[in-house]
Amino acid sequence: MALKIEHSGQAVPAITREQMLEVDRIMTVDLGISLMQMMEQAGYRLAALAGKRFLDGDAAGKRVAILAGRGGNGGGAMACARLLSGWGCRVTTVLAGEPGPGSAARQQLDILGRLEVPVISAREVGALPQQHLIIDGMVGYGLAGALRGDIADLAVWVNHQSAPVLSLDLPSGMDANLGLQYALCVKATATMTLALPKVGLLARGAKSHVGELYLADIGVPKSLFSRLQPPIPEPDLSWKEGLLML
Numbered sequence: 001m002a003l004k005i006e007h008s009g010q011a012v013p014a015i016t017r018e019q020m021l022e023v024d025r026i027m028t029v030d031l032g033i034s035l036m037q038m039m040e041q042a043g044y045r046l047a048a049l050a051g052k053r054f055l056d057g058d059a060a061g062k063r064v065a066i067l068a069g070r071g072g073n074g075g076g077a078m079a080c081a082r083l084l085s086g087w088g089c090r091v092t093t094v095l096a097g098e099p100g101p102g103s104a105a106r107q108q109l110d111i112l113g114r115l116e117v118p119v120i121s122a123r124e125v126g127a128l129p130q131q132h133l134i135i136d137g138m139v140g141y142g143l144a145g146a147l148r149g150d151i152a153d154l155a156v157w158v159n160h161q162s163a164p165v166l167s168l169d170l171p172s173g174m175d176a177n178l179g180l181q182y183a184l185c186v187k188a189t190a191t192m193t194l195a196l197p198k199v200g201l202l203a204r205g206a207k208s209h210v211g212e213l214y215l216a217d218i219g220v221p222k223s224l225f226s227r228l229q230p231p232i233p234e235p236d237l238s239w240k241e242g243l244l245m246l
Contacts, residue, residue, distance in 0.1 A: 012215070012246060013235060015196040017141050017176040019228045023195060024072075026224055035072060035104040038218050042194055043079025045216035045242055046135065046168055049192055050084065053212075054133045054164050060088035062132040065125070065163075067154050068105075069138040069172075070097030075105035076194075077137020077168055078112055085117045092128060093119045096138040096151045122150035131163040136186045140169035141176035141198055147184050155186050164189040170198055171209045179203025187211075195220045196235065197246065217242040 015023070027033045055062045066081040068074035078093060085091040093112060099105035112119055120128075136158060138151050147155050155173055158165055165188045170176060173185030179200040190212035193201060201210050217239050225232040237244065 012237065012244075013196060013225075013232050014199040014202055015225075015228075015232065016199055019232070020141050020176070020195065020198065022228055023220060023224060026227060027220065031221075031224075033219065035075070036107060039072065039075040039079050039104055039108060041218040041242075042076035042168065042216065043081075043083060045218070046076065046080040046137075046166070046192055047083040047087070048241070049190075049214060049216075049243060050080070050133060050135060050166055051087065053190065054166060055089070059084055061090060062088075063090045063092075063129065064133045064135060065092050065094055065128055065131045066135045067094045067096050067138050067158070067172075068109075069140075069151065070099045070105060071103075071139070071142060072105065073137050073140035073142075073168055074099065075103075075108045077135060078105065078108035080135060080137070080168075081117055082108075082112060082115060085115065091117055093117060094125050094128075094154065095119060095121055096154050122154050125154060125157055131161070134158055134161060134163050134165045136165055136167040136172050136188060138172040138186075140172075140194075143170075143173070143175060146182040147173045152184055155184050158186050165211075167191040167210075169194050170201060174200055174206065174209060176200045179206040180209060185209050190214060192216050192243075194218050196225070196232070213246045215244045215246055 167188040171186040175181040
């Protein structure tokens with residue numbers, strides 16, 4: 001798939017799920033850049049965008065619910081939760097899944113526990129007061145099949161809230177290759193995707209759930225994309241504080 005999106009007169013290439021899996025493999029195995037490092041990058045970009053775009057540049061006292069899954073997407077969301085809490089937000093992390101022992105996402109969850117950042121289960125979300133922002137970090141490009149269980153219940157809850165929603169990588173429930181493939185998908189006000197846009201974000205009809213689309217730098221070297229199958233020419237991106245609005 002050779003989908004591209006125009007940005008400042010330049011064509012930014014989109015990437016498939018399979019290509020993104022290979023990006024992660026090259027980063028962690030070949031280059032020795034840990035998943036934890038990439039989570040930290042994603043979490044920082046997400047927190048910075050949340051503060052600037054949705055919290056009027058002043059995080060103090062703002063209520064933010066962060067929905068975190070059990071994998072890499074959830075780990076990035078939990079890194080964001082820690083940062084926003086440190087900046088003065090009243091953060092509540094809502095677990096959409098229990099991270100596995102020893103995983104990077106579990107490390108992020110353990111850090112939240114040591115810092116006493118509130119963490120609740122999906123079943124407790126109904127008790128939350130009105131939020132200033134909801135951050136959706138439940139499931140990213142690795143989605144396989146329709147949402148179910150706690151993630152499905154939380155997606156329904158999110159879509160009934162009046163607060164703006166910022167999704168990480170893709171709105172939970174959106175297929176990275178096909179877009180709106182399933183009946184249930186988080187409807188985001190904005191989506192911050194990582195490394196390169198996923199082709200599903202550009203699919204027909206996806207815009208209604210993607211909202212504003214931002215691209216975040218998580219430290220993937222431009223030359224890496226030429227090693228993919230099929231290869232992607234080095235993107236000529238002019239980053240501003242590691243973030244672009246597409």
